[in-house]
Amino acid sequence: MEWIERLNKAINYIEEHIVEEINYEKVAKVACCTTYHFQRMFAYMANVPLSEYIRRRRMSLAAVELQDSEKKIIDVALKYGYTSPTAFNRAFQNIHGVAPSLVKEGGIVLRAYPPISFKITIKGADEMNYRIEKKEAFRIIGVAQPLHKEIEKNFEIVPQMWQKAAIDGTIPKLAAMMDGQPSGLLGVSACNDEEEWKYFIAVASTRPINDTLEEYIVPASTWAVFSGGGTNQSIQELEQRIVTEWLPTSGYEYANAPDIEVYLNADSQNAKYEVWIPVEKK
Numbered sequence: 001m002e003w004i005e006r007l008n009k010a011i012n013y014i015e016e017h018i019v020e021e022i023n024y025e026k027v028a029k030v031a032c033c034t035t036y037h038f039q040r041m042f043a044y045m046a047n048v049p050l051s052e053y054i055r056r057r058r059m060s061l062a063a064v065e066l067q068d069s070e071k072k073i074i075d076v077a078l079k080y081g082y083t084s085p086t087a088f089n090r091a092f093q094n095i096h097g098v099a100p101s102l103v104k105e106g107g108i109v110l111r112a113y114p115p116i117s118f119k120i121t122i123k124g125a126d127e128m129n130y131r132i133e134k135k136e137a138f139r140i141i142g143v144a145q146p147l148h149k150e151i152e153k154n155f156e157i158v159p160q161m162w163q164k165a166a167i168d169g170t171i172p173k174l175a176a177m178m179d180g181q182p183s184g185l186l187g188v189s190a191c192n193d194e195e196e197w198k199y200f201i202a203v204a205s206t207r208p209i210n211d212t213l214e215e216y217i218v219p220a221s222t223w224a225v226f227s228g229g230g231t232n233q234s235i236q237e238l239e240q241r242i243v244t245e246w247l248p249t250s251g252y253e254y255a256n257a258p259d260i261e262v263y264l265n266a267d268s269q270n271a272k273y274e275v276w277i278p279v280e281k282k
Helices: 002-016 024-030 035-046 050-066 073-079 085-096 151-167 170-177 232-249
Strands: 130-135 138-146 185-191 197-204 214-218 221-230 252-254 259-263 271-281
Touching: 002 024, 002 035, 002 050, 002 232, 024 035, 035 050, 035 151, 035 232, 050 073, 050 085, 050 151, 073 085, 138 151, 138 170, 138 185, 151 170, 151 197, 170 185, 170 197, 185 214, 197 214, 221 232, 232 252, 232 271
Parallel strands: none
Antiparallel strands: 130 221, 138 197, 138 214, 185 197, 185 259, 221 271, 252 271, 259 271
């Protein structure tokens, strides 16, 4: 399928530039999606963040080169982007469990991480309920924070935002200002024209705001909306199923609009929620 083919082309791009600084924007462009969406899809489908995959590939190739007695450790380190021998030693040990110098002695067990190849597999024994909804542009208001380029680092940023919003009274304040659809507390990963991403804890609202809040206009889009319930972990599991099971065979692909999590109640351990994925026909 075309969607899977583009992902594999992105992997080929990474392999061709593995000894260079990988430009995430260019990788995502090969896959015909935004940097944020590509990283999310990759992490869900490969079960490893993009940055960690690149690190593993480099250290796998470095291990092969270090088995050549004529190769110096410092030269291999520089080739794979490490100007500091200490940083290379740390990265190598994190992957292989041994120092690079021991590889020269031989008889060392090393780990190989071949290039990933994506393909369609048969899944979906459990049903997934969804609806397709077209929606005009709408305004959200809330608190926002920039997202990190490497998506896995946002797994720390976002929970801290929610914790702070719960403690400082932001959540009830926003709930009182909600007057639009989708109705509920929103978690929105939004992007501007420069592909700078922010995460909003927000509500759909037409109310005026002061300088403690930010506004964002969610662009008109078509959305695949999935319902679920449970904990924060269960919403991540649903998002993974959407990307790995529903999206590849749906006839849709990611569109250039934000992902939206809609929390329909305030119970973090027994939440009712919807996941809105922006889509367009292939």
